[in-house]
Amino acid sequence: QVQLVESGGGVVQPGRSLRLSCAASGFTFSSYGMHWVRQAPGKGLEWVAVISYDGSNKYYADSVKGRFTISRDNSKNTLYLQMNSLRAEDTAVYYCAKDNWNYVLAPCWFDPWGQGTLVTVSS
Amino acid sequence: AIQLTQSPSSLSASVGDRVTITCRASQGISSALAWYQQKPGKAPKLLIYDASSLESGVPSRFSGSGSGTDFTLTISSLQPEDFATYYCQQFNSYPPYTFGQGTRLEIK
Numbered sequence: 001q002v003q004l005v006e007s008g009g010g011v012v013q014p015g016r017s018l019r020l021s022c023a024a025s026g027f028t029f030s031s032y033g034m035h036w037v038r039q040a041p042g043k044g045l046e047w048v049a050v051i052s053y054d055g056s057n058k059y060y061a062d063s064v065k066g067r068f069t070i071s072r073d074n075s076k077n078t079l080y081l082q083m084n085s086l087r088a089e090d091t092a093v094y095y096c097a098k099d100n101w102n103y104v105l106a107p108c109w110f111d112p113w114g115q116g117t118l119v120t121v122s123s
Numbered sequence: 124a125i126q127l128t129q130s131p132s133s134l135s136a137s138v139g140d141r142v143t144i145t146c147r148a149s150q151g152i153s154s155a156l157a158w159y160q161q162k163p164g165k166a167p168k169l170l171i172y173d174a175s176s177l178e179s180g181v182p183s184r185f186s187g188s189g190s191g192t193d194f195t196l197t198i199s200s201l202q203p204e205d206f207a208t209y210y211c212q213q214f215n216s217y218p219p220y221t222f223g224q225g226t227r228l229e230i231k
Contacts (some may be wrong), residue, residue: 107155109157
């Protein structure tokens with residue numbers, strides 16, 4: 001079955017960097033777009049970024065544009081989120097999620113989601 | 124960005140009750156809406172996509188309806204495992220994808 005496992009979260013000081021990973025299995029990773037979605041403690045869901053199946057197209061939420069970079073390594077079945085210039089408001093559980101469509105980046109829902117990794121930005 | 128407003132924000136109900144949650148979009152989104160269920164400490168789980176299509180494996184007591192700006196998620200007969208927070212998400216226009224603020228369904 002499809003499985004997504006995030007890692008790389010932790011406590012980091014404001015202004016520092018962190019890289020999250022999402023290991024995928026159970027499907028042809030290189031055929032699907034992938035997303036990052038975050039959830040601040042006790043809050044709702046916020047979409048962060050999407051990358052196309054081949055990495056050629058990337059889109060970001062305004063709140064992270066210019067600071068976060070989404071990437072993927074299809075040879076390793078792994079999705080990444082490089083987070084720079086972190087702020088307190090970036091504190092959240094970060095989920096990776098699979099896009100519904102293969103070989104095309106088109107509007108869709110997210111299914112399934114990983115279990116999430118917690119990022120805490122604090123001095 | 125398209126804004127989604129869910130109502131109510133919280134709801135108390137009993138096992139066996141019929142429950143309806145509403146999601147209103149700030150502009151028309153056709154049928155490009157999904158519903159998710161999230162339990163504490165867990166990832167969201169897809170229930171409904173394309174406003175009314177039931178995801179495989181999801182019990183038939185869950186149903187979705189609506190198009191344009193107004194949508195509903197209905198649980199026909201609440202079960203103990205249904206107490207959770209529910210989110211709607213639009214995929215008509217991106218970036219960004221947007222979610223409703225959530226509806227917390229609690230046991231009465």
